Amino acid sequence: MEKLKDSLKRVNLPRLIIILFFLFIVLLAYVNDINVNSYIGSTIKYWGMWGILVLAMVPSIKCGIGPNFGISLGIVCGLLGSLLAIEFGITDMFNAIIPGLGPWAAIIFAMISSAFFAWFVGVAYGKILNSVKGSEMTVTTYIGYSFIYLMCIVWFRAPFTNSEIKWPIGASGVRNSLSMDSSFGGVLNDFLGFSLGGEGGVYIPTGLVIFFLLCCLVIFLYFRSKSGMAMTAAGSNPSFARANGIDVDKMRIKGIAISTVLGAIGIVVYTQGFGILQAYTAPLQMGFQCVAAILIGGATTSKAKISHVIIGTFLFQGLLMFTPPVSNKLLAGTDISDTMRQIIQNGVILYALTKAKGGSSNEE
Amino acid sequence: MSSEYVVKMDNISKEFSGNKVLKNVSLQVKPGEIHALMGENGAGKSTLMNILFGMPAIWNTGGYEGTIEIDGKPVKIDSPQKAMECGIGMVHQEFMLIPGFTATENIKLGREVTTPTVASAILGKSLEELDRRTMAKDARRAMDTIGLGIDENTMVGGLPVGYMQFIEIAREIDKTGMKLLIFDEPTAVLTESEAERLLRTMKVIAGKGIAIIFITHRIDEVIEVADSITILRDGTFIDRLETKDTTAAKIAEMMIGRKVEKLVDNAGGDRKLDKDDIILKLRDYHVDMPGETVRGVDLDVIRGEILGIGGLAGQGKIGIPNGIQGLYETSGTIEFDGERIDPEKLGDALSKHMVFVSEDRKGVGLLLEESIEQNIIFTATQVENKFMKKVGFFTQYDAAAAKKHAEDMIKELDIRCVGPEQLVGSLSGGNQQKVCLARALTLAPKLLVVSEPTRGIDIGAKKLVLELLVKLNRENGMTIIVVSSELNELRSLSDRIAIVSDGKISGILKPEDSDADFGLAMSGVKVGGADNGEA
Numbered sequence: 001m002e003k004l005k006d007s008l009k010r011v012n013l014p015r016l017i018i019i020l021f022f023l024f025i026v027l028l029a030y031v032n033d034i035n036v037n038s039y040i041g042s043t044i045k046y047w048g049m050w051g052i053l054v055l056a057m058v059p060s061i062k063c064g065i066g067p068n069f070g071i072s073l074g075i076v077c078g079l080l081g082s083l084l085a086i087e088f089g090i091t092d093m094f095n096a097i098i099p100g101l102g103p104w105a106a107i108i109f110a111m112i113s114s115a116f117f118a119w120f121v122g123v124a125y126g127k128i129l130n131s132v133k134g135s136e137m138t139v140t141t142y143i144g145y146s147f148i149y150l151m152c153i154v155w156f157r158a159p160f161t162n163s164e165i166k167w168p169i170g171a172s173g174v175r176n177s178l179s180m181d182s183s184f185g186g187v188l189n190d191f192l193g194f195s196l197g198g199e200g201g202v203y204i205p206t207g208l209v210i211f212f213l214l215c216c217l218v219i220f221l222y223f224r225s226k227s228g229m230a231m232t233a234a235g236s237n238p239s240f241a242r243a244n245g246i247d248v249d250k251m252r253i254k255g256i257a258i259s260t261v262l263g264a265i266g267i268v269v270y271t272q273g274f275g276i277l278q279a280y281t282a283p284l285q286m287g288f289q290c291v292a293a294i295l296i297g298g299a300t301t302s303k304a305k306i307s308h309v310i311i312g313t314f315l316f317q318g319l320l321m322f323t324p325p326v327s328n329k330l331l332a333g334t335d336i337s338d339t340m341r342q343i344i345q346n347g348v349i350l351y352a353l354t355k356a357k358g359g360s361s362n363e364e
Numbered sequence: 365m366s367s368e369y370v371v372k373m374d375n376i377s378k379e380f381s382g383n384k385v386l387k388n389v390s391l392q393v394k395p396g397e398i399h400a401l402m403g404e405n406g407a408g409k410s411t412l413m414n415i416l417f418g419m420p421a422i423w424n425t426g427g428y429e430g431t432i433e434i435d436g437k438p439v440k441i442d443s444p445q446k447a448m449e450c451g452i453g454m455v456h457q458e459f460m461l462i463p464g465f466t467a468t469e470n471i472k473l474g475r476e477v478t479t480p481t482v483a484s485a486i487l488g489k490s491l492e493e494l495d496r497r498t499m500a501k502d503a504r505r506a507m508d509t510i511g512l513g514i515d516e517n518t519m520v521g522g523l524p525v526g527y528m529q530f531i532e533i534a535r536e537i538d539k540t541g542m543k544l545l546i547f548d549e550p551t552a553v554l555t556e557s558e559a560e561r562l563l564r565t566m567k568v569i570a571g572k573g574i575a576i577i578f579i580t581h582r583i584d585e586v587i588e589v590a591d592s593i594t595i596l597r598d599g600t601f602i603d604r605l606e607t608k609d610t611t612a613a614k615i616a617e618m619m620i621g622r623k624v625e626k627l628v629d630n631a632g633g634d635r636k637l638d639k640d641d642i643i644l645k646l647r648d649y650h651v652d653m654p655g656e657t658v659r660g661v662d663l664d665v666i667r668g669e670i671l672g673i674g675g676l677a678g679q680g681k682i683g684i685p686n687g688i689q690g691l692y693e694t695s696g697t698i699e700f701d702g703e704r705i706d707p708e709k710l711g712d713a714l715s716k717h718m719v720f721v722s723e724d725r726k727g728v729g730l731l732l733e734e735s736i737e738q739n740i741i742f743t744a745t746q747v748e749n750k751f752m753k754k755v756g757f758f759t760q761y762d763a764a765a766a767k768k769h770a771e772d773m774i775k776e777l778d779i780r781c782v783g784p785e786q787l788v789g790s791l792s793g794g795n796q797q798k799v800c801l802a803r804a805l806t807l808a809p810k811l812l813v814v815s816e817p818t819r820g821i822d823i824g825a826k827k828l829v830l831e832l833l834v835k836l837n838r839e840n841g842m843t844i845i846v847v848s849s850e851l852n853e854l855r856s857l858s859d860r861i862a863i864v865s866d867g868k869i870s871g872i873l874k875p876e877d878s879d880a881d882f883g884l885a886m887s888g889v890k891v892g893g894a895d896n897g898e899a
Binding site (some may be wrong): 240245247 | 689690691710711712714715720722724727728729730731732733734742743745746747749752758759760761
């Protein structure tokens with residue numbers, strides 16, 4: 001009996017519920033003659049697209065700040081990098097040298113330039129968070145929101161000259177959404193992509209999945225390095241870290257800066273997969289989805305592992321993919337899927353908050 | 365009066381989860397008498413007073429055994445309200461005052477004088493109007509009695525600590541039928557002149573026939589004001605004496621007196637301690653650690669010795685190692701093995717091989733949610749890059765080497781666990797302490813500073829930990845500083861013992877010095893003591 005109680009305690013309840021729910025939905029889809037293969041395919045695609053954004057939660061949770069609701073700071077940097085890659089016409093420039101090289105050059109340029117911006121933004125962001133210890137979750141949310149709206153003004157006035165970016169009428173400013181086809185759209189997704197089980201099977205976006213797992217590996221290795229171990233200690237017990245000669249504030253800045261950089265790279269990958277770059281308020285809710293995904297994976301507001309990212313993103317995106325067709329079949333004429341997303345997303349965050357000990361309560 | 369004593373407590377015993385903290389203790393106080401209740405930290409003074417005051421902490425843990433008589437009548441005091449009805453008042457160590465209220469409002473809180481109004485006639489007594497003028501008059505009278513000159517309408521928040529204490533006292537003596545007033549370490553937070561005034565006030569109150577129980581560890585104050593004294597030690601009743609029949613030295617001896625079990629037979633052994641070979645030199649050393657402030661310490665530590673640092677809680681002994689480690693702000697100079705240590709630079713002491721094992725094992729000493737292995741090797745990875753290997757651009761954790769080292773340590777220190785991967789949070793206190801020591805030893809310290817090594821661990825494990833320290837000193841020649849509230853522990857293993865009182869060293873003694881000397885040093889009386897130490 002004691003043992004049973006013990007193992008029940010160890011099982012992560014929300015994850016268990018979501019797993020059962022997901023299997024139930026997949027079963028329903030199968031029973032109702034829905035093309036399960038194609039939806040599994042898109043689950044895998046969105047898993048890879050969202051993965052790095054969710055991965056960005058790991059350093060911020062580990063360094064003691066908690067889930068980074070303000071991932072939109074990184075996202076905005078990533079959008080800026082992508083826009084610069086289009087603006088400078090990197091794709092055409094390199095296609096002229098070796099045909100086919102263009103999209104790769106563009107996405108690499110977008111990643112490097114956006115990571116560069118994100119690092120500086122992240123350091124400043126970290127400094128702000130160090131002065132509001134104890135209420136990071138609220139503050140990251142506020143900063144994330146306000147930064148998006150600040151950037152709305154910037155997007156509107158930005159002096160881009162490339163006709164793909166500009167509004168069709170008008171002198172400058174970025175369009176609401178623009179196609180990535182002529183720059184680096186789908187470059188990772190299509191790399192070595194194949195259909196599992198022949199025609200009508202599950203499409204595997206090999207390049208995307210490899211890149212996502214590669215990022216996971218890098219972060220995993222980082223947390224086994226000296227600096228990464230120091231960051232984990234700073235997050236889990238700041239007094240302990242200080243007694244061991246670790247500058248806790250510096251570690252928090254580093255953690256949130258890495259998180260912001262991952263956010264920037266994440267949105268570049270997302271945009272190439274989605275095929276359309278969305279500016280303005282499109283990324284407003286992305287932070288919540290990322291937080292919800294990692295929490296579903298089994299993380300808490302003070303503990304996170306890479307495995308939580310991989311499992312959580314898959315479950316969350318899987319649910320989003322499978323609910324619309326199933327609900328359309330069962331409740332014809334309704335569009336319950338977005339409602340579903342909101343309920344799961346916010347419900348899981350709320351659940352995690354009830355389990356959290358008040359922000360980073362382990363602060364001195 | 366039907367009895368000679370206003371309060372008579374007989375054969376009081378109290379257990380906290382199987383741990384006997386009071387064993388057949390008796391206490392008698394006559395009307396108008398100032399009675400001092402003395403003992404070291406943990407002697408049971410506070411528990412005894414909590415019983416007398418009916419605190420919930422006593423009743424939630426199974427009550428007590430024994431009898432209490434007030435004015436010769438047996439009573440059962442099961443709540444502070446009941447205690448107040450019996451005429452017992454308590455002046456708390458932490459002030460129970462509301463900062464946003466005036467002195468009058470604080471004094472009369474809960475006992476307001478009211479007059480009926482129309483609303484109260486309909487809706488009940490709670491809506492009666494406050495009779496502020498009578499209340500102010502009452503408060504004035506109470507404050508005049510104890511010579512507190514401030515305006516009764518002053519806000520309490522922002523008043524100096526000494527004044528707050530007096531307002532507390534005024535509140536107690538304003539209660540009608542007050543027979544007994546308990547002062548819990550009232551002078552601990554006061555300046556010298558405030559303390560003197562308080563003692564005078566106590567005499568005034570006693571002169572009005574109210575009995576006073578005065579809890580303290582300051583012997584000089586007791587000699588000055590108390591009529592009689594009860595001494596407790598380790599939860600047992602030692603003696604009740606009249607002040608005029610005794611001396612400070614005798615009181616001190618009774619507070620401490622315990623048989624010391626020596627862990628080391630030959631104090632010197634085959635070690636050769638060179639008195640001029642100083643490994644750590646502190647000069648005019650201050651630490652701003654809340655509750656454990658160090659106010660100017662000069663101390664020399666001889667290479668190869670075990671130096672004990674003792675003293676009562678709150679006097680600053682804990683602040684000394686924490687300051688060196690850079691956890692709190694310090695001033696003064698710290699010279700270690702010929703080099704200056706800069707506590708502002710985090711980890712400076714560590715990188716010079718002076719290693720600190722914190723008294724706050726769970727808060728500072730360990731990563732409770734990590735494995736034993738992680739806890740043992742962590743500091744070494746950060747300070748000395750041990751257990752790390754280079755892989756391309758990355759430094760990577762060398763899991764194999766770390767595991768081997770952790771296993772060695774577990775064997776060497778006899779840490780009882782299922783393996784190096786067990787989480788530290790699930791270990792017992794004694795084994796956690798060994799993990800802390802293992803981490804310190806991994807750094808090959810020249811000087812090991814251990815703070816409260818036996819706090820919160822059971823008796824068997826205590827001895828093991830202390831023996832381990834002796835072994836490290838004797839076999840590896842490691843210089844060790846042990847900071848502990850348990851004097852006996854220090855006397856069992858140290859070569860010299862520095863006693864800290866009021867943030868300063870009040871004496872450096874030999875373990876075999878008399879109990880009286882230790883008692884006096886702990887209560888702040890400067891003693892000559894053994895050789896050197898003070899510059």
